[in-house]
Amino acid sequence: MTTHGKVFRKLGFWTIGAIYFLILVGGIVRATGSGMGCPDWPRCFGSWVPPTDISQLPSNYKEIYGEKLKGEIEFNAVKTWIEYVNRLIGVLIGILVFGTFVSSFVSFRKKDKTIVLLSLLATILVAFEGWLGSKVVSSELHPVMITLHMILSVIIVMILLYAVARSYNYVVKIEDIADKSSLSFLVSAAIFLTTGQVLLGTQVREVVDKVAASMGEAMRTEWVANLGGKFQMHALFSMVIVLINLVIYYKIKKSISEKGILTRFTNWLVIVVGIELVSGLTLAYLGFPNFMQPVHLTLGVLAIGIQFVIFLFLNKERVFRSIAS
Missing domain, CATH: 1.20.120 (Four Helix Bundle (Hemerythrin (Met), subunit A))
Structure with missing residues (x-):
């Protein structure tokens, strides 16, 4: 088992685990009604670090952010930060998936190009998943968009599971x-x-x-x-x-x-x-x-x-x- 092969497998497991954790967090977002805790994307209330108190927002924030929500927006710091943490985890997963691709290229570009191609595909799909997340917000949490967002997460998991399982075929009976x-x-x-x-x-x-x-x-x-x-x-x-x-x-x-x-x-x-x-x-x-x-x-x-x-x-x-x- 090569050193780089070990790195790929460990990084692959961490990445897959992180995606499952993101699915869990996404479920928490849905269960707590925090999906529109950040009414804009990619920023949250126009800032890269969302507010923790309503005093940090302009007095007319409902007019600014409530148009597409038909004016029905009330600032809730807990919901805002639940959604914001969800987005941060998504960014972290993007980094992990890209790192998995880099590791696959180093370890398997000569031995098994399939693993490299699958890791590259996962990286591309994660970028698309980020774009789809923006559409979930712009669609005001349309159920079809939410379902598509989750299905794509599952597809990414399956691709990475195949790549990691395939790499084990070289070292485990x-x-x-x-x-x-x-x-x-x-x-x-x-x-x-x-x-x-x-x-x-x-x-x-x-x-x-x-x-x-x-x-x-x-x-x-x-x-x-x-x-x-x-x-x-x-x-x-x-x-x-x-x-x-x-x-x-x-x-x-x-x-x-x-x-x-x-x-x-x-x-x-x-x-x-x-x-x-x-x-x-x-x-x-x-x-x-x-x-x-x-x-x-x-x-x-x-x-x-x-x-x-x-x-x-x-x-x-x-x-x-x-x-x-």
């Missing part, structure tokens, strides 16, 4: 499994279903926002009874997803005698899916506590990432075939 075809099909189905579940969850979140606005905080425990078919479908699919991941866990455990990296990821998958189920039950039966909503979303996206890595390792001969020239 991945367990062999006899019945790869059926397992690959199951894992592919799990990825498809979990992705659909996350997207459906974003729609349920929109329904929750509408129900919350109409019923108010005083009736929070009654919200779930008024969420309708999308919520019921989301709940039903959660049982299907738990079941298919348990089958994957059982079949991999049964097929492998010697524990290795694939076994570890399978263990983590069951743990994450289990915690995800608990967080969903907490939301449904405890009145949708704000702190649990971003956790629930992040765990769902994390499960997709782990499933994707398991799929890559199951098909290592095909997906990790080097095309370096």
